Amino acid sequence: MSVADLPSSAAMRRATADPDRRQASAGWLMSAPALALMLTILIAPVLLALMLSFTDYSLGNPSFNWVGWDNYERIFTRSTYTKMLSATFTYVITVVPLSVGLGLGAALLIQSLTRGAAIYKAVYFLPVMATLLAMTIVWQLMLHPSIGVINRGLEGLCAMPFTRGLLSLSFLGLSPEATWFGRVCTEGAPLWLGDRDYAIWVVCFIGIWQGFGFNMVLYLAGLTGVSRELYAAAEMDGARSYWERFRLVTWPALGPTTVFVVTITCIRAFQAFDTVEALFSPGGGPGKSVYVMMFAIYEKGVTQNLMGIGAAITVLFLIFVMILTLIQHWITERKVHYT
Amino acid sequence: QDDTITIDFVYPYSSLFDVTYEAIMPAFKAAHPNININIRASYEEYEDASNTILREAVSGNLPDVTMQGLNRQQILVDRGIAQSLEPFIAKEADFQKDGYHEAMLSLSTFGGEVYGLPFSVSLPVGYYNMDLLKSAGVETLPTTWDEVVQTCQTLKASGSDNPIYWDWAITGNWFFQALMWTQGVAPVEGNHINMDTPEALKTLETIKKIVDGCEMKNLSSDEANSAFAAGDLPMMFTSTSNVGRMLTIKDDFDFVTGAYPGIDGQPAGLPAGGNAAVMTSTSDDPAVRDAAWQWLKFITSGEGAAEVARTTGYMPPNRAANDLILADFYEQNPQKATAVKQLPLLRDWQAYPGDNGLAITQVIYDGLERIVTGDAQDMEDLQQELSEEIEDLMPHS
Amino acid sequence: MTRFSPSLIIRHFILMIGAAVVLAPFVVMLSYSLKSPAEIERGTGGLFGAQEMMVDPKCALRNAPRRGDIETARTRFPDRDDSTIQTLLTEEANAACEVRPVVFNYRSAFQDAPLLRYLLNGVIVTASIFLLQVLIALPAAYALSKLKFWGREAVFGLVLFCLLIPVHAIALPLYLGLAKIGLTNTYAALVVPWIVSAFGIFLMRQFFMTVPDDLVDAARMDGMTEFAIVWRVMLPTAVPALLAFAIFSVVAHWNDYFWPRIVVTGDRSLFTPPLGLREFQAGADGNLYGPMMATATVIVIPLIVAFMLAQRRFIEGITLSGMK
């Protein structure tokens, strides 16, 4: 028997703590870099914003005054505030479920294919990969009221009696005004970006179009972790339909992924900005109908150089999103099972 | 090469002005072989230019010379970023002879001191598709907004569902200020914005008249430009700076520009758009500052300035360039001549005072938008609301 | 059993409709990158543009006759007046500037903006960001999923909170901070603010949660330190998640327009690819859509290639089948 085979004496000396304490110190050590960087890169500016939200600081000014709650008061007393909230919520409530649902749907459909999966994956992921700014410009061109392909297409459909009859449901005896398509044909195609009734939905659509591919990829990654043996078990247990196997195996196994996808999509939806900025700057869309919170922060803090107000909206934004995310996370995390 | 001096220079709208500076550069090099111009990454537009400069001022990274929107000079002057050019002008023996328009210089004069030299200047003009107008039976261009509305009616009667675009959304409330100046009233006087005046009401009502009378659609500037180029839009009122581009992209129709209409008769004044060269050098070295001045002066006068007109739809800021160097240019390019003819009307494109200046711009923008989208029906109410909101944002000390 | 079934046809049908909607803007983008400005603005030219010769506007402006040119040309056109000579010279200049729209668009993309340089910058920046992110996020994610330590919930909460912080809101303080330490207009400025990715930590943590504890324990028994476990056990088992993260990170920073614009104010040689777009942006004074779309097309191609390569690994997948 040799000494070397015993737990090494060096190890003994290093042994300062029991496994729990040791795990704790490893845990701290490993999260320390991330923690330190988060604190300096992300949290410190947020604290600065918190401070600035009580001042009237404007970039380039030599000094600033403490204004107390003025900035907050202003936000709450302006009518644009409600518009901001309604635009933000409309966007979030539309985009989150749809882009999560579409992402999951696409992932499942694609996974079930034996052939062509790679192509669909790449296609659906294209919008994620493309530069949003460029794509927004493309959308803008496509949505052009008179020369854009969309309205040209609608006009083309209106021009053909068959498609016009079919899509406006006039073969059911409905009057042209009764259907959306009928109205398009009689009153002209929509203005899309200039019309308050459409602008926010266009932005939502672009958001979904752009974002669901990413959710798809996350779900595809999640699906690789689903045990095949469990599908076999489900099949033996009589889960005959796809839906049953989905409920029994896939969905629970995707729980962690779903927590992640929903959280992220939600946060990203709250942070929607680029499209709005590219399409509706300045102003935030017809009647401020697309005046989402991030745009407001940017408009106040950067464009209009009112850092105090921008910071105040930022703080509100964070409080807001934090509460919602916590609730959402709490709900989903409780239902989720890991391994 | 030790005595080569490098100065940093930035300008906005690179796709528009790249070629201008490319054209200027060889001549400048020839004249000042020891000055090296380092062109920084360009600004996107005037807002970006202004924000970037402010950021750079705080981070101590300012260029030596920057081109800023005419209405964005004020803030730089207020914050002490732009530097007075008076010392340099004083040293110039024959500054007047270089042909700087008094009117144009006044665009960059703040508190009696010149802070910038205008480089490219634009004025609002009317764009007309004569083919469409003629086919509707309109032969003469409208000179007042009432006539414009009438023309709209005529066009609509002949089947046009989209007769006009009046570029209300253009940056810095330019068109709002245009209607104020039209009536001979400055939008801003001292620390007061003339929103509560009868002229302002008249302005709002005129806009409403145009919007309602012409059933103007809420397009964006870009969309309107495309529509006009495609021959879908008979009349468009916007800056003359688009003329150059329109000439290259327009469909095969007769494109004419006309003087900006007035409320009754010719406008009393129009705000100047465009940008000015501002010195922002933080260098203590007199040689650098002098080099910056040389560059600044070169591009705003003589052959340098002439390139502006040649390569863009803007007017050069300089009488010499306009009258002498480009005399026959405007015969060749009648669409670009309209603005030049309006030169006597040139007025300030004003910035609103105080830290909230840009917020006020946004308030007025929102007000105009409400007219265009049909949200606001009663102009007196609107005026009331806007005045209150503006009052709230004005500096109170 | 790969049989030809109606359900398979339906699935393909649904996916194809989706693909058509998703692809439409790309077809338009590609189509615009082939068209002349006039065709784009007027909405004509079909899918590929007529490809009629067009005059390169910048070239034409550059070569437009000046006073001196007219003087020297007088000898060539002996008995014409000045304005005729100018017209003739302009026509000559224009003729010299004729190009096919597609050539014009793509040439502009690479010439007016040094797009190759930008692409290289893009590679440098995205690769550094991703590597550093992984280096920092993976241990943290591991600690948050598999190590028990006091304050873990708090750290995780902080990660969630950081996830919420929008970059647009903290851009200015961050810019000022970087300026203070003299990092603006450097690669570091493009990279440093991103090296901690709350997203990455969160994503990897979610996936690590699904790795059985026994596997970690086995690694501990095999003599791995906690750090070794991260790189040798967790990382390989979470390859699909890591790929998802890689795609996210690379795509986000490759396409980022906002931050480079803020932080690179001077040096064009530090530009990342999307900033190539601004070369052709002139707001109301007229965007050059053709070259812009050509640039956008060029920018997205490396990503598509990378994605196609990466997705092989997705198909393989690492199932945790070494477990009972």
Added chain:
Amino acid sequence: MATVTLRGIRKNFKETEVLRGIDLAIADGEFVSLVGPSGCGKSTLLRIIAGLESASGGSIEIGGAPVDRLRAADRNLSMVFQSYALYPHLTVAENIAVPLRMRQLNTAQRLPLIGRAVPGARERGREIDARVLEAAKTLEIDQLLDRKPGQLSGGQRQRVALGRALVRAPAAFLLDEPLSNLDAKLRVHTRTEIAELHRRLAATFIYVTHDQVEAMTMSSRIAVMMSGEILQCDAPTRIYEDPNDLRVAEFIGSPRINVLPAESDSSGRISVLGKGLPLALHEGRQTLQLALRPEALSLTHHTPLLQGRVVHAENLGHEVFVQISLDGAEQRVVLRTDPAMQAQLHLGAKVGLTFDPNRALIFDAKGQRQRNLLRALQEIPA
């Protein structure tokens, strides 16, 4: 309650041929055990029968009807997976209930919250709960019904997997090593329960095991698989006492059967290690192998057939395996004997061995059993 018929089942994983033509006809209500070395393809065969894996060739009939194009869920079989395959997010009770819920509740009744409100759901639900509880009691996991699989020990998980299979009455049960992680006591208990269930339901069982006691005691027939083939399928005692193939003989029985080199002379008379035996083959002059179960050997003092020395002894409590190194041969033989004898059989002790020639199994050089023996040849001179 159905016959299961396999015809020429083959299976390849890429190049490796895992099953090479399995033919097996299982009668209704039969209990067939599949045994064979690790990796011989037992699980694969089970998965193919279940419809979870597609065969590369051959066909399957269940209850007389071909099922090759039927999906697993429609074959009405129950299966215990070697890897348990429990639903990690469901409790033990829910795991066991799944097959019942899937088959006895309609889609509406299965809906998470409102499902209970659908007509009939409540009674069915109660019925299911009762059946689950019963199954759990049988398997002694009724204390754990509310736990999730992650909180269970290995044996507990296995019992949950078993419960999930046994809770309903399918056409046939497929059990893949269902008791491997149970302790002896529980294993005997569960074995009895399974045997009981088999009797009660008269259902067909296909049972993969590596535990010979299980295979021997529970089965109507045992199928011995090796390298993708079934070597023999017969009643347990036949398999044990009358194997067709040396590999079967060697595989079944623990400790392993003793194999000694033998030969037949020109007259066919068989001798082992030079000692003639009262056995003969019709053909002569062959190299043979003589196999003897450890219990067929006995100690003797006079005229031992074999002699050797004790080299190792394993005491199992109720019996002792004694390894004896034979004189004049490399082989060791193992002798099964009483613990009481151990004193005599200390290491190194010289012992004489004998055996009843009738209990010896003769195989040719290739391992094929030679059955045409002439016996009772005592009169043949040695």
Added chain:
Amino acid sequence: MATVTLRGIRKNFKETEVLRGIDLAIADGEFVSLVGPSGCGKSTLLRIIAGLESASGGSIEIGGAPVDRLRAADRNLSMVFQSYALYPHLTVAENIAVPLRMRQLNTAQRLPLIGRAVPGARERGREIDARVLEAAKTLEIDQLLDRKPGQLSGGQRQRVALGRALVRAPAAFLLDEPLSNLDAKLRVHTRTEIAELHRRLAATFIYVTHDQVEAMTMSSRIAVMMSGEILQCDAPTRIYEDPNDLRVAEFIGSPRINVLPAESDSSGRISVLGKGLPLALHEGRQTLQLALRPEALSLTHHTPLLQGRVVHAENLGHEVFVQISLDGAEQRVVLRTDPAMQAQLHLGAKVGLTFDPNRALIFDAKGQRQRNLLRALQEIPA
């Protein structure tokens, strides 16, 4: 090669008390088997020794030094996990090599591509490859070295897990049911290999198993655990023949020990089912339990102590377990006998049984063994 000493190890999962004070001193080089019913805490105990789980109380020493504060990697132990826990992304060879690579190569040498170029890496690498191949050969998985775990059968995976533990020579081995998925032949083979390794390395082994043959044949001592306690830890034959506790007696031995109700009269004389036995206790008037191993019972025709009827018989090939329902009692007893006897023991046959009183184990009502017996009381009148 080290002693392992456990003192008062306790463990709670939330409220449930899984281990309630385990004391165990394992000598250097000893082979201790842990057996006990499923869920009794064997795996938990192993994990605590390994340092993977922290005990709620108690302390551990390895090689005389306390290791409570040492991390798992530093305790220099090898472990086979009940759930295998193979690295899914590594091949079989790589899986087995991991512990060697982690301990024998330094960080630089372990680097993916360049590592091989580091001085000394190549030789070490070759050494490791050789050791891996050797381990794989021993376990008969050398054909599979390039496969990933997902492509292996259950038993093959288990062998890889075993290989990973056996490839190096740690202070002690912790094996958690390492053979449960192997077939009998391979199991015997592997058992021998492990025993061989144990001898060769003289290493300490702690071995969890539910296979009694394994426990009995390999162990220096067997520790019987039940509900979080060690009931008895002794040499295998002691555990089998001389258990302290009825639960131990019942747990060890298959078929299960027969337990009959007995009692002692005022003089201490013990009788079972009304028949007096030549045994007595010092104290009298107790309810007792008399336990008899199946092999302690024998059939008899004259003066049987017990009588009954054959109700069931299980033929294992080499022996038969006969269940006999006793007259005048609810109990059945199991008798271990020869297959040759089976003809006599057809179902329903009446049989008489007897046993050697010296082989009977007497327990009190609580299950405690009563050792102070007065024997040879033949003269005591019945």
